[in-house]
Amino acid sequence: MIDKFVRSMAEAMNGIRDGSTVLIAGFGDVGAPNALLDGLIEQGATDLTLVVNSAGRVHKPGDPTTGVARLVELGRVRKVITSFIRATSIAGEAVRDGRMTAEVVPQGTLAERIRAAGAGVPAFFTPTGAGTLIAEGKEAREYNGRPCILELALPGDVALVDAWMADRWGNLVFRDSSRNFNPIMAMAGQLTIVQTHHICDLGQLSANEIVTPGIFVDRVLHVAAGDPQLPR
Amino acid sequence: MNDTASGHKPLGRSGMAARAARDIPEGWYVNLGIGVPTLIANHIPPEREVVLHSENGILGMGPAPEPHKENPWLVNASTQRVSLRTGASFVHHADSFAIVRGGHLDLCVLGGFQVAENGDLANWAQSATEAGRQIGGAMDLAVGAKRVWVTMEHTTKDGRARILRRCTYPLTAAACVSRVYTSLAVLDVTPKGFVVIDIIPGLSFEELQARTEAELHRE
Numbered sequence: 001m002i003d004k005f006v007r008s009m010a011e012a013m014n015g016i017r018d019g020s021t022v023l024i025a026g027f028g029d030v031g032a033p034n035a036l037l038d039g040l041i042e043q044g045a046t047d048l049t050l051v052v053n054s055a056g057r058v059h060k061p062g063d064p065t066t067g068v069a070r071l072v073e074l075g076r077v078r079k080v081i082t083s084f085i086r087a088t089s090i091a092g093e094a095v096r097d098g099r100m101t102a103e104v105v106p107q108g109t110l111a112e113r114i115r116a117a118g119a120g121v122p123a124f125f126t127p128t129g130a131g132t133l134i135a136e137g138k139e140a141r142e143y144n145g146r147p148c149i150l151e152l153a154l155p156g157d158v159a160l161v162d163a164w165m166a167d168r169w170g171n172l173v174f175r176d177s178s179r180n181f182n183p184i185m186a187m188a189g190q191l192t193i194v195q196t197h198h199i200c201d202l203g204q205l206s207a208n209e210i211v212t213p214g215i216f217v218d219r220v221l222h223v224a225a226g227d228p229q230l231p232r
Numbered sequence: 233m234n235d236t237a238s239g240h241k242p243l244g245r246s247g248m249a250a251r252a253a254r255d256i257p258e259g260w261y262v263n264l265g266i267g268v269p270t271l272i273a274n275h276i277p278p279e280r281e282v283v284l285h286s287e288n289g290i291l292g293m294g295p296a297p298e299p300h301k302e303n304p305w306l307v308n309a310s311t312q313r314v315s316l317r318t319g320a321s322f323v324h325h326a327d328s329f330a331i332v333r334g335g336h337l338d339l340c341v342l343g344g345f346q347v348a349e350n351g352d353l354a355n356w357a358q359s360a361t362e363a364g365r366q367i368g369g370a371m372d373l374a375v376g377a378k379r380v381w382v383t384m385e386h387t388t389k390d391g392r393a394r395i396l397r398r399c400t401y402p403l404t405a406a407a408c409v410s411r412v413y414t415s416l417a418v419l420d421v422t423p424k425g426f427v428v429i430d431i432i433p434g435l436s437f438e439e440l441q442a443r444t445e446a447e448l449h450r451e
Contacts, residue, residue, distance in 0.1 A: 027309075030304070030305060030307050084368050085366070092364050106369065107367070107368050107369040108329030134367070177286070177288050177306050180328075181324070211324070
């Protein structure tokens with residue numbers, strides 16, 4: 001019997017190694033695997049490369065630090081690959097002080113690099129970013145009269161995913177705009193770990209409605225994570 | 233220069249948004265960027281069917297919800313809570329940017345720091361060495377949409393020109409902008425440079441040119 005449910009956070013995080021590239025889904029707090037990030041903080045892996053759409057909020061003294069910002073603050077992140085990093089965030093400060101590097105890429109290029117990794121495409125040319133700072137050091141070529149740059153697939157050793165509902169095969173559905181990076185990161189992770197708000201019996205999710213089939217999923221942890229929060 | 237003294241009133245954020253909204257026809261699929269462009273949605277009458285796209289995977293985004301109808305799972309690209317229009321759909325992030333990069337959007341409206349007469353846009357950084365790099369989806373939108381419009385103040389707060397011969401800030405994309413809605417005018421980007429489509433009441437062509445580095449052309 002296939003059963004991808006794990007019973008504890010320790011089991012969910014088991015085997016994540018130092019030096020891993022970790023794909024972290026979510027757009028703001030919506031669809032973000034925050035419980036799994038807490039688990040990763042606890043688990044202790046270090047020297048990580050994090051792939052995440054936004055590297056964090058403006059840092060206000062006294063605010064509790066969580067998630068990506070907490071991993072950065074603990075000195076466990078070597079590099080972040082992101083579309084958006086604020087100078088005044090904990091990640092931005094770490095980059096400025098030389099404690100971490102950041103590779104900032106256009107959001108669509110980020111998504112497509114992740115999709116390409118999941119689809120077995122090693123690299124692709126795109127016009128996005130041609131003639132800008134982010135083209136520096138990248139192979140350039142013209143297609144149909146448009147300058148393009150070469151972008152590489154971005155696979156993860158680990159993907160952390162937030163689902164609305166899951167069954168024991170790891171079939172997933174997502175709620176509203178929480179879908180965002182979750183399906184493509186699930187495809188691009190060597191080890192895909194899911195936190196799900198709800199669980200159901202096999203067969204309760206219809207074949208028509210499943211967004212991410214279980215073939216892309218390795219472990220599922222049921223977490224009553226509550227509603228996403230707005231940025232403060 | 234004291235604008236009130238010269239007898240005209242520059243458009244505010246809402247005024248710029250309303251002016252741009254007038255020109256968006258029914259049936260277009262449109263992405264509205266962060267800032268003033270987001271306000272454009274408030275000025276499209278509900279009976280005009282314009283389908284709004286949000287980078288985080290929404291087609292058919294509606295206005296901000298009433299407080300008791302807020303859905304924490306439904307946010308726009310600025311992570312503000314939004315609603316759905318009837319007929320809306322969700323896609324994942326790669327499909328959302330396939331909509332953008334695949335040339336499917338009729339229009340995207342972006343905020344800007346600078347626009348040049350060749351259509352170059354700078355809207356994500358003021359220097360190449362900033363620790364913060366806030367690109368988001370702007371480079372994809374600027375390259376991928378069928379049309380790119382920009383809404384921005386005509387000059388900086390300290391009176392420096394933003395409508396330029398060449399951008400001095402790092403580019404978002406080259407030769408991408410087709411029209412600019414500023415606090416003072418509407419400008420088309422054409423092969424001969426900026427053509428003035430519209431000027432706010434009380435401001436002359438010459439006064440507009442005095443606030444603009446690039447050469448302006450009459451229609």
